Amino acid sequence: MSCVECGEPLEVPTRGRRPRYCSRSCQAKAYRARVAAGATVARPADPDRALTVEAIVQAAIDVADAEGANALSMRRIAAELGAGTMSLYRYVPGKDELLSLMVEEVIARQSPRSPGLTGWRERMTAIARYDWELYKRHPWVLPFVTTPRTVLLPNMTEEVEWALASFDGLGLSAVMKFQLVLTVNHYTSGIGLLMANDWEARRASGVDIEQWWETTGRDLAGTVVAEDHPRLSELMSEQSEMTLFDETFEFGLARVLDGIALLLDR
Missing domain, CATH: 1.10.10.60 (Homeodomain-like)
Structure with missing residues (x-):
């Protein structure tokens, strides 16, 4: 039995599904x-x-x-x-x-939960990064989890419980804990939606965002009059920095967590 794509030989398991591809x-x-x-x-x-x-x-x-x-x-x-x-x-x-x-x-294939993570910031960082990687691998998940009527699946309830426990011992109400978890979640899913929309545009057009900025983006930059919009003009000139989703996500996440830290310090 061989891979239907490249012809490499396949190992046939004694049980379960027969593979069709080698990788x-x-x-x-x-x-x-x-x-x-x-x-x-x-x-x-x-x-x-x-x-x-x-x-x-x-x-x-x-x-x-x-x-x-x-x-x-x-x-x-x-x-x-x-x-x-x-x-x-x-x-x-x-x-x-x-x-x-x-x-x-x-x-179920991966979990942010780790016994070594005890502080709220460490846990919130782990959860946000886990969600971010999930959205990168499976962007179709986003519409399912970005609705106020999301069905809590078994694995989702475990993640939410662990997230809420991040703020135990701080004198916060259950609603306040949930609002803080939701704030981090909304940030991650919001930028995840930008990434997912770009994935869909790339899949449909075959043009990635770097290529898009080199063509359409450059034309857009040319319509901005520097004298009237100096800050926007400066931003448009740094197009390459605007396509780095991972860096943008990490920067924003740190700022969101900084804001929560200020709130808790009060």
Whole structure:
């Protein structure tokens, strides 16, 4: 058995799903090729490959990571698995439930919780950085977690409980603790949304933000009259600094935590 993308031989496990790719790189190349062709290529039906909830969820995560949440449908996931659409409903009731399972799965793969982190600032930093990396790997998660009616999944409740405990012993009410956690969360998801929107624009156009600034951004800078807008003109001249999402995130996070520290000192 060999990788369908590069032809390298594959190890066939004695149990579980049979692999089709030798690496995530080959899997991503295959997705990009399908996107470029503007068509969905279904996997051939494999009667020896039993459907499972885990297989369905992973196939959905792969599609969302490569093409965004808008590409998700039960029909599409069935095609990826070489199965009939209706057969998926024996395992997952529908798309909404599938999305919840996907979010639960990617959250479960890593946790910011560490017994060595005891101070509120250390914990809040760990949580923010964890969320940031989650949004970078899976930008489709953002709409699910940026709503006041978010369903608290099991792993999410553990993270929230740990975050709230960061402020124990400081004489704060439960509401105040939640507001502080929410402040950090909103900052991270806000800049995460900028990054996710840029990811979607790059996926659709094939142009990354650095290239965009070199063309469209340079034209925009040319429309700013330095005499009338000297500060904006100076900012536009430093275009390269405006594309560094990681650095921008870390700078803003430190300022948010500085503000919370001032509040607690009072």
